[in-house]
Amino acid sequence: MRAYKPKDNVQAKAYYTDRFYVAPQVPKSAVETDEVFASDLEAIKAKFEVKDAYIQVEQMVIYINAHDIYGVLELMRDELQYTQLSEMSAIDWLAKDNTFEIFYQMLSMTKRKRIRVKYFIENGQAVDSVEKLFRSADWSEREMFDMFGIEANNHPFMKRILMPYDWQGNPLLKTYPLEGDEFAAWYEVDKIYGKEARDIIGPELRDTARVDRYDSERFSRLGFEVPKGTKITGDEEPHVESYQEESGVFMVTKLDKESSKVIDDPQR
Amino acid sequence: MAQHKVNYTQDGGLPIALTSVDKIVNWGRSNSLWAMTYGLACCGIEMMAAGASRYDFDRFGTIFRASPRQSDVMIVAGTLTKKHSEFIKRLYDQMTEPRWVISMGSCANTGGMFNTYATVQGVDRIIPVDLYLPGCAPRPETLQYGVMLLQKKIRANKAGNAQKAKRLM
Numbered sequence: 255m256r257a258y259k260p261k262d263n264v265q266a267k268a269y270y271t272d273r274f275y276v277a278p279q280v281p282k283s284a285v286e287t288d289e290v291f292a293s294d295l296e297a298i299k300a301k302f303e304v305k306d307a308y309i310q311v312e313q314m315v316i317y318i319n320a321h322d323i324y325g326v327l328e329l330m331r332d333e334l335q336y337t338q339l340s341e342m343s344a345i346d347w348l349a350k351d352n353t354f355e356i357f358y359q360m361l362s363m364t365k366r367k368r369i370r371v372k373y374f375i376e377n378g379q380a381v382d383s384v385e386k387l388f389r390s391a392d393w394s395e396r397e398m399f400d401m402f403g404i405e406a407n408n409h410p411f412m413k414r415i416l417m418p419y420d421w422q423g424n425p426l427l428k429t430y431p432l433e434g435d436e437f438a439a440w441y442e443v444d445k446i447y448g449k450e451a452r453d454i455i456g457p458e459l460r461d462t463a464r465v466d467r468y469d470s471e472r473f474s475r476l477g478f479e480v481p482k483g484t485k486i487t488g489d490e491e492p493h494v495e496s497y498q499e500e501s502g503v504f505m506v507t508k509l510d511k512e513s514s515k516v517i518d519d520p521q522r
Numbered sequence: 523m524a525q526h527k528v529n530y531t532q533d534g535g536l537p538i539a540l541t542s543v544d545k546i547v548n549w550g551r552s553n554s555l556w557a558m559t560y561g562l563a564c565c566g567i568e569m570m571a572a573g574a575s576r577y578d579f580d581r582f583g584t585i586f587r588a589s590p591r592q593s594d595v596m597i598v599a600g601t602l603t604k605k606h607s608e609f610i611k612r613l614y615d616q617m618t619e620p621r622w623v624i625s626m627g628s629c630a631n632t633g634g635m636f637n638t639y640a641t642v643q644g645v646d647r648i649i650p651v652d653l654y655l656p657g658c659a660p661r662p663e664t665l666q667y668g669v670m671l672l673q674k675k676i677r678a679n680k681a682g683n684a685q686k687a688k689r690l691m
Contacts, residue, residue, distance in 0.1 A: 434639030442607035458643040497670040
């Protein structure tokens with residue numbers, strides 16, 4: 255939970271100022287407190303280096319070396335019954351120490367346990383693909399490449415998955431603006447009409463609170479519409495909107511409410 | 523010898539209706555507005571509801587077509603992403619003239635709540651729009667009203683002249 259701060263005068267001052275908020279950690283416990291996790295950790299430690307391991311919210315988190323990931327996941331799948339890779343992605347720590355944290359969320363249906371495997375990579379470093387072990391990693395690694403720019407070695411189809419192929423930038427980086435950079439702002443105009451059309455089409459209007467001084471002229475009171483430019487006095491004649499021209503339409507009969515029968519009994 | 527009898531004196535004379543070419547062409551165009559199936563997001567559900575039995579667009583001659591070459595009006599129902607923007611332009615170009623565009627819902631009008639890098643801030647940045655329907659999402663009644671207003675707009679224009687091509691630029 256975020257610490258409470260008074261919000262009495264939020265209009266005068268932004269109460270939320272820290273841009274890249276780091277969540278407080280929930281309590282961690284030692285791996286030895288859980289038998290299943292302890293034996294799993296022993297099996298992994300026998301073959302690979304484990305830098306750190308703890309239990310947090312009933313899930314074990316282990317930190318390994320980046321080059322061990324394929325071997326660790328293969329061991330977990332084949333020998334430790336963690337047969338599902340439910341999620342994987344990256345966390346952007348570029349502002350802190352120029353690294354990405356990669357996590358793999360593993361699930362064992364037989365043991366009813368979850369293990370999160372994590373490691374750090376430097377900015378610009380590629381990860382090893384685990385697509386050969388888990389088919390779910392196929393799209394997840396493509397999404398990680400799309401959103402963070404982290405490539406996965408030995409991936410069969412390392413291309414963007416959500417953004418267009420000719421997109422520039424990685425939207426889930428914390429330095430990427432939510433409303434897009436200049437490339438994103440002009441993407442569709444540049445692609446369809448060319449850069450010279452920017453002046454004609456104009457920039458995107460993204461101010462949701464924008465008030466146009468012509469709005470009061472263009473949007474009149476419903477039911478009291480007047481022609482554009484008319485001085486509004488407040489005692490205009492009510493204007494009944496009709497769907498059809500007064501003179502009628504050729505070969506189309508206008509609805510006559512007098513001669514039509516309204517069925518008002520729902521149980522008819 | 524034919525057995526039927528035409529009473530030429532009934533209803534004030536011959537069974538003939540007089541009109542102008544403008545009116546009969548506009549009557550045909552406005553009462554058979556074939557709409558292109560263009561449901562992009564949740565507005566598409568309302569558009570489908572408007573086409574289904576309860577609201578029944580067929581009685582206005584509005585029949586949804588799956589091909590741009592057979593349709594007269596494109597109802598852009600939903601959020602247009604930047605990735606999709608080139609395709610909406612291509613489909614619009616494939617529609618035969620005269621053609622009309624209804625921008626349905628906040629997202630198609632202005633980008634709506636999606637003030638993000640991936641959303642086109644209004645479909646009128648890509649193609650010319652005839653009618654903007656407000657709402658998130660607009661009810662099927664609103665879409666019906668919009669189609670009726672579009673019919674009104676079509677009938678107000680001269681049909682005899684060649685349809686002036688609408689270009690964004």
